[in-house]
Amino acid sequence: MVDLLGRAGYLDEAWDFIQTMPLKPDASMWGAFLGSCRIHRNLEYAEIAAKQLYELEPRNSANYVVMMSLYVDDDAEGEKLLLSHTEKLAITYGLMKRRSSSSAPIRVIKNTRTCSDCHTAAKFISIARGCEILLKDGIRFHHFKAGKCSCNDYW
Structure with a gap:
């Protein structure tokens, strides 16, 4: 449901759904919400979802890559990120260009x-x-x- 609402652009409704559901949201739900935030360029909700994902899946590099792409798209945050954390950007680029068998x-x-x-x-x-x-x-x-x-x- 979160994925459906989020992809359709109803991020507020997806957020309300997450907040009011009786079960604790898991990594797949937060991942769907983060993906929707990336599609619709909503940095505020994306940071909330990413914080949850960093706690649930600290070793999942995909979450960091999604946030990095959002920050780069956001002018102010992107400049700050590029100026102060170039190692992460270079490592991410290296991962993208690397062959899986390498x-x-x-x-x-x-x-x-x-x-x-x-x-x-x-x-x-x-x-x-x-x-x-x-x-x-x-x-x-x-x-x-x-x-x-x-x-x-x-x-």
Whole structure:
């Protein structure tokens, strides 16, 4: 029902349905709502759905990608995201361009220090996608594999 209402553009009604239903919403319901928010470019509801999905499915990189695309589309948030979290954007681009059978690591090089948010995201992405990520920042070389970083979270 959430998917039906949301895709038709009735995001307020879908939100009301989620709030008034007797059962606790699960990841598939929040995912449907987030997808509808992406289609209709509703950042406010999307952030609510994403927060729930991050708690329910912290290793599902698709949720992060949907939010990233919404932020990039939103001028103010997109500029902030692109200026401060380029590692996530580069890793996401690497995942999109990567062949499913490829075992080659995703390589990212930047000249400034990696923030803790991007460092944590790279660890989660390496678990969720089963890939290796090589990240060279202004201070260190990071090798993410199976949720662990070569720096032992000290950088």
